[in-house]
Amino acid sequence: MAAGPETSTPPGAKQVLGPDDVRRAITRMAHEIIERNHGTDRVALIGIQLGGVWLAEALGEAIARIDTSPAAVPVGSVDASLYRDDIGLRPVSPAAVSDLRFDVNGITVVLVDDVLYTGRTVRAALDAIGDYGRPRAVQLAVLVDRGHRELPIRPDFVGKNLPTSSTESVSATVDGVVIS
Amino acid sequence: MTASLLTVEDLGTSGIQRILDLADHMAEVNRRPNPKVPALRGKTVCNVFFEDSTRTRLSFETAAKRLSADTMTFAVGQSSVNKGESLRDTIETIAAMGVDAFVVRHGSSGAPLLVDGWTTASVINAGDGWHAHPTQALLDAYTIRVALNRTAGFDGLRVAIVGDIKHSRVARSTATALTMLGADVTLVAPRTLLPPVIDLPSTEALDDLIGDIDVLYLLRMQQERMGEALVPSLREYTMRFGLTADRAARLAPHALVMHPGPMNRGVEITVDPAELPGAVITQQVTNGIAVRMAVLFDLLGGERSSMSDEKATT
Numbered sequence: 388m389a390a391g392p393e394t395s396t397p398p399g400a401k402q403v404l405g406p407d408d409v410r411r412a413i414t415r416m417a418h419e420i421i422e423r424n425h426g427t428d429r430v431a432l433i434g435i436q437l438g439g440v441w442l443a444e445a446l447g448e449a450i451a452r453i454d455t456s457p458a459a460v461p462v463g464s465v466d467a468s469l470y471r472d473d474i475g476l477r478p479v480s481p482a483a484v485s486d487l488r489f490d491v492n493g494i495t496v497v498l499v500d501d502v503l504y505t506g507r508t509v510r511a512a513l514d515a516i517g518d519y520g521r522p523r524a525v526q527l528a529v530l531v532d533r534g535h536r537e538l539p540i541r542p543d544f545v546g547k548n549l550p551t552s553s554t555e556s557v558s559a560t561v562d563g564v565v566i567s
Numbered sequence: 568m569t570a571s572l573l574t575v576e577d578l579g580t581s582g583i584q585r586i587l588d589l590a591d592h593m594a595e596v597n598r599r600p601n602p603k604v605p606a607l608r609g610k611t612v613c614n615v616f617f618e619d620s621t622r623t624r625l626s627f628e629t630a631a632k633r634l635s636a637d638t639m640t641f642a643v644g645q646s647s648v649n650k651g652e653s654l655r656d657t658i659e660t661i662a663a664m665g666v667d668a669f670v671v672r673h674g675s676s677g678a679p680l681l682v683d684g685w686t687t688a689s690v691i692n693a694g695d696g697w698h699a700h701p702t703q704a705l706l707d708a709y710t711i712r713v714a715l716n717r718t719a720g721f722d723g724l725r726v727a728i729v730g731d732i733k734h735s736r737v738a739r740s741t742a743t744a745l746t747m748l749g750a751d752v753t754l755v756a757p758r759t760l761l762p763p764v765i766d767l768p769s770t771e772a773l774d775d776l777i778g779d780i781d782v783l784y785l786l787r788m789q790q791e792r793m794g795e796a797l798v799p800s801l802r803e804y805t806m807r808f809g810l811t812a813d814r815a816a817r818l819a820p821h822a823l824v825m826h827p828g829p830m831n832r833g834v835e836i837t838v839d840p841a842e843l844p845g846a847v848i849t850q851q852v853t854n855g856i857a858v859r860m861a862v863l864f865d866l867l868g869g870e871r872s873s874m875s876d877e878k879a880t881t
Contacts, residue, residue, distance in 0.1 A: 466592065469604040469634075469864075481592040518601045 400567035404547060409530070409563055412546035413442070416528055417449035419544050420497055423526070427460045429494045432528075435512045436466040436483045438501035441561060442530055446499060463487040467511035485515070492520035497544070501559040503529040506540035530559045570866050571683045571690040574699045575744040583708065583744060584720075589861035590709050590854070596633065597857055607636040610667040610867050615641045615658070615682075616693070617648075617673045622828055622852060623693050623702070627670045630859035636867070639666070654678065655685055662686045667867055671695070676736075689866040697734050703827055704740035706858040708748060710851045711782060714823055721750035727776055729755040729808055730786030730835055732769075733762045737827045738786055742767060750782075755808065759797040773808055778817050783845075784825045785810060785835045801834050810836045815843055823847050 404412070424430050427450060434443030447462040454460075468481040498512055509527060516522065528544035533551040551557060551566060558565050575583060596604050612631040616624050624640070631638045641661060643649075648657060658669065668689040671679040676696030683690040694700040712718060726745055732738045732754050742752045746767070753776060754761065754769040761769055770776065777783070788804055798804045805811070810824065815838050818824070824846040830836060840846040 466595075469592070469596070469606040481589065484591050484595045514605070518599060518604070520600075 400565050402563050402565050403549060404559075404564035406562050409546070409559075409561060412530065413445050414449050414453075416544045416546060417446055417453055420446070420526075420528065421450060421454055423543065424495055427454050427456055427458075429523070430497065431461040431463065431489055431491070431494050432497050432499055433487065433491075433512075433516065434462070434464045435498065435500045435508060436464050436468075436481075436485070438559070439499045440464045440483075442501055442528075442559075443499040445561065446497075446528065461489045463489060465512055465515045467508055467515050470511035470514040472507060472511070487519055490520060491516060491522045493523050496522040496525045497528050498525055499528045501530050502557050503527070503532045503540075503542055503545075504535055504557075506536045506538035509540050510538050531557055531564055533557050571679075572701055572862055572866065573679050573683065573690065573692045575701045575704050575740050575747065578701070580747045583705065583747060586705055586858065586861045586865060587709050587712055589865060590705075590857045593630075593633075593857040593860035593864070594713075594854070596860070597853075603633050603635060605635045606864055607631070607634040607867055610634075610636040611639065611665060612636045612668045612670060612863065612867075613639040613641060613661055613666045614670045614693075615661070615672070617643050617654075617671075617678070618694065620672055620693070622855065623672065624670075626852070626855040627691075627693065627702075627859050627863075630856050630863055633856070634860055634863055636667075636863065639664075654681070658682050658685050662688055668863065691862060691866070694736055696736065697739070698736055699740045700736040701740050701744075702855070702859055702862055703737050704744035705862065706851055706855040707741045707784070707825060707827075708744050709858050710825065710847050710854045711745070711823065713854065714847050714850065715781065715821070721745060721748040724750040724782065725776075725780045726750050726752045726782040726784060727755050727773070727780045728752060728784040728786065729773060730788055731760045732756045732765075732786070733760045734789060735786050741784065741827075753780075757798060757804075757808070771807070773814070774817075777814050778819065780822060781819070782823045782825060783810065783818065787827065787829060788831055788834045790831070805834055805837060809834060810838060812838050818845060821845070825851060828852070 421427055432443045432447050434440035443462050447460050450460050464486045466481050466483060466485045496516060513525065526543040529542045530546035531549050532542055532545045533549050535553050555566050596602055614624055614627055628638050666688050668691060669682060670691045670693050671682050672693040673695050676698035678695050679690050679692040692699055692701055728738050728742055746752050752767050754765060754767050755773050757771060822845050824843050826848045840848050
């Protein structure tokens, strides 16, 4: 693993990807998204609030650099907290307001999140998107897949598979991926 | 006992901000083609209205339904209250059916506080006597926040609340909430319609300040006050305190005109609000749903925490 600047890593935390690794992973995922969908026609990126939003935007920029088609890939965000199945199990405060300014009917939605863990957030986000319309297909892109799935959900595009224990916590930002 | 909302003072400034932030989410839900989310599935909300209301009751009912809660409406006219059942027995009977929240309107100040003591369910005050109407205050604050784009607070905002302050729970709650958020509120009323003790500046001269305010908040002039000889005549009231075409022309271009409804056209307002660019009276009604969704979600949406899987699920 490339060791990034250690300054931002608190004691007891382990940096597993540096900023350059994150940038390369995003570029590779952007290529994969274009390849899988034979271009970017009728494809949109939707980040899950909050953690998936920066990644959706970064993927959108990476796709714009690679793909020469004149229309930019629309990027939106969805807040899944009102759809969670664990309301009542833990305090829920909606993270940030959904921002979907395009019609999802009939398009391919690439749902984007930073870390895939139990899969419950993705399940909630799928329900949320269903209330906006009926996409032709939904694919899932995550920067880190840390395992421990509790639902039958599988990512289509993965930045890094990261075996973790469920007592650890994983943060994934543009500055790197850290286990603590 | 679970959390309840009886007055805006209970919420505190940070609580008010929390509700207004949540209301942004709910407003986004309401703008969708399918304005419904499953957040309060399995919860039951009971409307208990001992006083007439159309907008507040329907607004709460719509809010609960858009969060997928079940709703029950208790109509006093068709109930055993007519056979002499007490308020306490009525509440305990409904509570025994399994209710998570009571939305209570009552003609007596303090009734919701009593109800809160009798049940473990959440209680939301939907207006009690002359005392308080917290969700109206919150929707008023939210309407100003959206219309004037004042997300951070109301520092320096000049508000005039005009009309029957003394008998108005709306005036009391709204003035309090806006003041807590930083607004400078002035009460404008004939002296007979001011409460004996107030902690806000007041005046009888609407014309002196009408050009300098950001928000003109008109209260309903209740006809029944005429019988008590608190105002000589409605015509005189309109001349001194009503929003006439003359006064409307002197409002600042950005100034908002608000009214909690129901409006007495020709009394507190003689111009057609549809022709006032600053009128946000229908927005108040629309925003009421989002704000009441926020209140219901805040009270019922999961403060029973710390059961399991707290770990970063991201």
